[in-house]
Structures are given as C-alpha cells and as structure tokens.
Amino acid sequence: MTNTAKPLPEGSDVTVCEVGPRDGFQNEKTFIPTRRKIEIVNAMFAAGLRHIQVTSFVSPRAVPQLSDAAEVIAGIDRPDDATLSVLIPNLKGAEHAAEAGVDAVHTVVSASETHNRKNVNRSIEQSLKDFEAVADLMHRNGITLEGGMATAFGCPFEGVVPPEQVGRIARRYRELGAKRVSLGDTTGMATPKTVKAAIQAIRSEAPEVEICLHFHNTRGVGLACVMTGLAEGVSYFDASVGGLGGCPFAAGATGNICTEDLAYLLEESGYRTGLDLGALIEVARMTQDTVGRDLPGQVLKAGPRLRRFDPELTATAAG
Template identity: 45%
Template sequence: MGDVPARVVLRDVGPRDGLQNEPPVPTAAKVELIEALGGTGITEIEAVSWVHPRAIPQMADAAEVWSAVRPRETVRYSSLVPNVVGAQRALAAGFTDLEVVVSASRTHNLRNLNRTPEESLDAIAEVIELAHTAGARCQVIVATAFGCPYEGEIEETDVVGYALRALADGADSLCFGDTTGMGSPPRVRRVVGAVRDRAPEAEVALHLHDTRGTGMANLVAGLEVGVDHFDASVGGLGGCPYAPGASGNIATEEAVYLLHELGVETGVDLDHLLDVAATAERIVGRELPSRLIKAGPRTRLAAL
C-alpha cells in the first residue's frame, strides 16, 4: 500500500454515538459496555454526551454512567458536548477530552443544533477556551463533511474553511464526519489533502459510516493520506437521528480486522473485541450489522 501509518488509534464511539440511536439502554448496561471495551486494547472510548435530554433522551444518564465507570489508565475517555454548558458539566465530571460538532451543511446544522455553522463556530471557540483553561483537550468534528441528505453536495472549500477556522481558534484536533455515509475515497483524499496542505501539523481523524458500503474503502483512503486516528463503533452500532437513512458507523472489529490484514497495528485483541460485540448485541437486543460477528476472522476454521 505504500507509505501508510504503521499504527492507528481507534476510538470506539459505540457507548455514545451507537447507543444514542437505540431505545434507551439501562445505565448499568452502558457501564458494562464501556468497561468491556476498555479491556480489549482500545485506547480511546467516546463514553457519553452532555446533550440536553429533551434532544437525546438516550444520553440523559450521562452523569450516572460516568460516575459508575472504573476508568483504566490505558484508555482516554472523551465526551461530546453541544455548548459551553455541556462543556462545564463534562469538565466538572472529570473529563479531560471534549468533542464539539459543527456541520458543514447549513441545513443539517440548523436541524441538529438550531444554529448556522458560523454561529456554531463562534460558540465552539468559547468551548475550546473553557477546555484549555481547565487543562483539557477539545476536538472539533466537522460533520456532513462529504455530503448532506438535505443539501446534497457540500462545497469542499466550506468544509476546509470550517476546519481551518476551528484550528485558528485553538482546536487540538479535527475529525471529519461522514455522517450519512455519502463519502467516497476521492472525496476523503481531497478534503484531508486540502487540510494537510494548509495545516500539515494538524491531528486529523475520520468518523466513517457504512451507509452505502464505502466505509472501509474510505478508511483505506484515509490511511493513504496519512490519517492515523479513526472512529468506529462496536458491532456497527450507530447512525444519526438528524440524517435520514444514515446507518451505523463502521464496525470496530471489522476495522481492526482490515487494519491487521494490511499490516497496520492497533493494539486491539480482535477475539476479545468480538466477544464485546456479542455483548453489545445482547445489550440492545437485536442483531447488529457487523459481518465479522457472524463470519469471524479468516483464521476461524469450520469444524470438520
């Protein structure tokens, strides 16, 4: 494959991005999933969000979940915040890694956050300042970076412009979200490449969905342009409540399997992770879209 990262960091977003799209899951089950993921070798977990319960009732117990989790020193736990108030709650709970979102699509941003992208970026600057004052990191996620179900094509200059604005305001890292699975390898290469040209030292991550079957192809495209941080969700949990037709994130176990086949290290125990994916299926009470749960890795042989 040429010059790709030798090691990749995967952030499992199942406990937050995955479970927020399911019927409400008991607090104890959320804690079980977070702690089980921490034992797989995953080094980053998106644990909760601090969105108002009227907007996302599935995350209403964020404080209770986090107070019950036994954090591992080897894992970096992050939480999604919608605004300064959410950031204050996350910091008070002890989080040192925050994520905040702006959509490159004006329509999606208005539906999701009731603000224009410009208004969101103004508020994000306040969140970044608050996080840094508290000694925390803040990642800015640019959602609908590769297309919008309401607007269709999104100008790549807009996506890049919002990302560069976030960096200028002090964002510690960027994440480009393929919120509805409209991305393709050429689009990933162009957007990430344009940011790399303007801000070569920026830490860039990709949040990929597999709505149209291109999730893993987009992961490989990201590798090819030097991305070494990816979001994925155990079992393929996930979607987007404000994006019609958006299916789950790429499955963490499938990403691990592919990366290992490509010779890229993740530090994740795949067999253990598959056990946790089965746990996730039990917790939500339905079959998850991950194909690897069913087929297993190619080293799993059939009984004679």
Template identity: 55%
Template structure:
C-alpha cells in the same frame, strides 16, 4: 505503499451508536460495555454525550456512565458537548476529551443543532474560552464533511472555515464525519489533502459510516494519506438521527480485523472486542451489522466434522 504502522481506533458505539435507540439502554449495561472495551485494550472511547436529555434521552445518564469506567493508564474518555452548558457538565464529570461539532451545511446544522453555522462558530469561541487552561483535550468535529443529505456536495470553503476556527483556538485535532455515508475514496482524498495542505500538522481523524457499503474502502483511502486515527462503532450500530437513511457507522471489529491483516498495530485484542460486540447484541436483542463478530477472523478454523458433506 507505506501505511501507518499503528492506528488509534476510537470506539464511538456508546455515544454515536446508542444515541438513536428508542428504548433506553440501562446505565449498568452501558458501563458494562464501556469496561469490556477497556478490557479489550481500547484506550480511546467516546463514552457519552452531554446534550439536553430532552433532545437525546439516551444520553441522560452521561455523568453516571463516566463515573463507572474502570480507569487504566493511557485511557482517554471522550464526550460530545455542543455548547457551553454541556462543556461545563463534562468538565464536572471528569471527561478527558471534549468533542465540539458543527455541520458543514446550513441545513444539517439547523436539524442537528437547531442553529445556523455562524452561531455554532460563535459557540466554538465560547467553548474555547471556557476550556482554556483546563486539563482536558479538545477536538473539533465536522459533521457531513463529505456530503449533506439535504444539499449534496458541501462547500469546501465552508469546511475550511470551520476547521480554521478550531485551529485558531488551538484544538488538539479535528474529526471529519461522513455522517450519512456519502464519502467515496476520491472525495476523501481531495478533502483530506486540501486540509492537510492548509493546516499542516493539525491531527485529522476520520469517521466513516457504512451506509452505502464502502466504509472500509474509505478507510483505505485515508491510510494512503497517512491518516492514523479512525472512529468506529462496536457492532456497527448507530446512525445520525437527524438525517434520512443514515445507517450505522463502520464496525470497530471489522475495522480492527482489516488493520491487523495489513500488519498495522492497534493495541486492541480482537477476540475480546468480538466478545464485547456479542454482549452488545444480547443487550440490544437483535442482530447487529458487524461481520467479524459472526464469521470470526480469517484465521478462525472449523472442525471438518462440523459441516455436512455434499450428497450425490
């Protein structure tokens, strides 16, 4: 099996991870986490979201968070913006990449964006016109791409129709979101292969949740298909606020550990990333789902005299 030799890991913890938190995380704490990710070598970060502060109060400080980033060569600070107003704010704040999103089911799109899919497709048209000629990357995301918690399996024709709209406007790539952890390896293979066949070289990113414990298994399915960009969340935090039972994203440190053990390069320092995850755990004041931050990488050894011997 020929895996990709290098994978682009996009950390979405500051946006997808924090958006559902009831207590507001202080802006200076978000900036500290952002710069810890940068120091660890993460070069693609979904840092915040330009949405209505009334709808998502946690993202009310979006512009301040971007302004606090330590800019280094090759860094891409990505933001979510669902409509033209959000895109205008993102452009003013100096975002490097704007992510536009639509759900692959009418029911989830109604909950998530408060509008039918057709209206969201019109939003894509408006955003494409607004960003044309701007020095900003554009990525199209599809939520519930592998299953809807209200409708079950999504219509593959609708999924194609959404991706086609992004492709028509020359977006730089798409992300398929497993918003509620309904993906399975066979479903990932069928869905991605169909889109690869129709849309050729359009770059595809995969965004998995670990709701049912197989997030990294789905990553393996993506790697077999040659997908080399994955989104993950520091500490494994997050989950869609508009879907029942949607627990966290796959964990960035756990994903990194898997990739490095497979000999796949990421350019990220795992030890520093674990330190960032532990800082996040301190900020949140509760244990986080990440496993490698608890056990350490496979190569981590322990002093023999630090463990009691069996008695009897």
C-alpha cells in the same frame, strides 16, 4: 492544491476510537441501564481500546438515552492510559463535561450551511463563534478540544460540500486550539474521491491538525474510505461496536463502520492497533444481546480469518 501526504507505512500504529457508547446507544428506543453501559465500556477497555467516546452531555429531552452521562463516567474503571471523550453541543454541556472529569470534548458543526441551520438553528459562523467560550473553558481545565464536522463529505440538502469549506472550518478549529479535526460522514455520502479531497483541503489550510475520519457504512463503502485515509497518511479512525449507530437527526443514516471489522482490516493489512479481536467480538456479542437485535458487523458473524472448524463435524459432499 498539492498533496504532500505519504501513505501510512505498514507496521504503523493506528488509533481506533470507539464511539458506540455515544453514537450507537443514543439511537436505542429502550433505555439501556447505566450499569450495563458501564459493563460494556469496561469490556471495551479490556479488549485494548484506549480512546472511547462514552456519552454526550446533551439535553435529556433531546437524547433521553444518554441522560445518565455523569453516572456512566463515574462508574467506569478507567485505565491510566485511556482517553474518555464526550460530545458536547454548547457551553453548558462543556461545563458538565469538565465537572465529570473527562479527558476530551468533541464539538460538532456542519460543513453544510443548510444542515447546520436545520440541526442547531444557527449559521456555521455562529456555531464556531459559540465554541470560543467552550475552547477557553477546556483549555483552562486541561481538557483536549476535538473539532467535529458533520456532513463533511456531502449534505442531504445541498448535495456536494466543497472541500475548501471543510478546509476553512478546520482552520477555524485550529485557531480555537483543537488538537484534531474529525470529519463526519453523517449520511454515508463519503467516497474515496471525496475523502481524499477533504483531507487534502485540510492539509492545505491547517496542516498541523490531526485528522480523524468518522465513516458510516450507509452505502457499503465505509472500509474502502478507510483505505483511502490510510493512503493519505491518516492514522485515527472512529468506529462503533457491531456497526451500531447512525445519526438520529439525519434521514437515511445507518450505522457506523464496525469496530471489529475495522480492527480486522487494519491488522490484516499490517497495521498495529493494540486490539484483541476475539475480545472485541465478545464485546459486540454483549452489545447485541443488550439491544436485542442482530448487529450488522461481519466479523461478529464470521469470526477471524483463520478460524478453524472440525472437519468431522462438517458434512462431506456425496458422489
């Protein structure tokens, strides 16, 4: 397998897709009021985010926190250049998404056969076959199809997921007309080495498909994996406000990489995100107050690199 990718040059635009309103809020035990969800999403837009995964059209029995999906979408002040996406598990969810007027839908199949059977009780091939009707509906309604892959970098049941498997699924998504393929680090098993191998496999099998990387920080290497993605030419990354989230159906999963931390890393590395870091920190504080506990984001705690302090208010060492 030959890698023809070039590192993303400094000065390039990088897209940060905010997934906290879906991937983060779905885990909360106490229902977040619809009005508060809308306020947080609107604040995200005000901070410069233009790609937001706002909710999911799933069974309210499975994920009661997102039972207000249509109401949230209807209440958002959507900028003209914004893309609202939602996760959908099946054709019924896709129909609801189309009715709600979203810009994109995100489907998910596991790259691991065992995980897919545990997650949706069917084979990978059956899941992809089911998405044919979803893809047809989306294309007829002018809605972008995004193909998600869970356990793309490793499976808690099978262990190693061959990169060739990731490449094959990406090719199937391309055949369905997906604009981009998102590689999900469901239980935080990604490493720079596995990320590079998965990207190269997709470039071999479906070179025209845009790649999105969705990392969790379960083992503390989420941002290191981002740097690998940049080195492989990837310019689209998911992140969650304050580091909120993690899959509720995957043992050992913790939060996603943090939006503010990612924005800080990208800007300080010379990339353009169009994001206001100070405003993102305020969104994280708003979210932290909403969920009622400290969030793991580091920039939320420390602030920007050049944050200044008054020396007159700082104790002077004795001696």
